[in-house]
Amino acid sequence: MARLGSKLLFGTDGVDWEERIHFARMREERLSRARAALKKHEIAACLLCQPDNVRYVSGIAFPTFLPQLDYVLLCAGHEPIYYQRLGRSLKGCPWIKPEDFRLALTKWRGYAGGQEVTWALAKKFAADIKSTLKEKGL
Template structure:
């Protein structure tokens, strides 16, 4: 196409963001990085990495709880474990997960919310080890991005060698695909719109929380799924900015 367009809606008469291509190229990049590494598989608990790998998402409310997990074995396809209802949704509606084989019910330890006697850590390790053995990579190191100590101990008890795999994920994500660049441009335009609304809203007596609320509303109205880091600092607290201070 001669001219790129960045509309927020898809249309049948113009190519904008090709989400199928986005999913495919992300997975291909990660597979290439895995093949170039010494790892037999990649195991992820980080929501951003899980989304990059499996094209699944269940909302930002659980991002800090390490609930879900997914594994990419060398030479294989990604497998994700999620809440039972979420796993069923993935099976029905995610075109990149082949039914029950690659989207399975299962959760991790929720940052220790489950007591060790519940056996959740051992269950997670058993699930992961089963997939690795099926693909013949259980004897190779497994790269992990984020992990809790009970999960680490359980994986080691299964005979797995666990090493830091975060850089493999970051290297795959470092260079953006054409569709990721389009989405970044779209996100930037949405932020520009929020600042324009904020500029017109500012007047004497406006409170910081009102500014944050306005920016958040504009971004959510435009389609944002996650708004983070809206800093509103005014008055004497601006000098110096409280998040930019340094000690001599």
């Protein structure tokens, strides 16, 4: 015989009279699990570019039809660095310190100048990541 109903005690929408979904705790736990995975596998840093991975670690969502425009550098023992494209409003993300935001170097293809410009932007991207790793002592 089928049972109706579920074990869900509260709704899934946020309200002020019940805790329901504790988003701050969820973000903290996700970041803790990502850090634990780095430690377990002895990985010093990880560059996350896929939208699902960026959202998991940062709690920041961006359009999935624009992959790799935003990315996160997760370094062991440090707060994640969030690379965001110009013009993106982050006022709604108070859990991230302003010093942990950087300008993303994205959209390498399609610029006037051809391969030379694309290659120069790729070098700048790599140099920026390398500089951040050095800044973090990695």
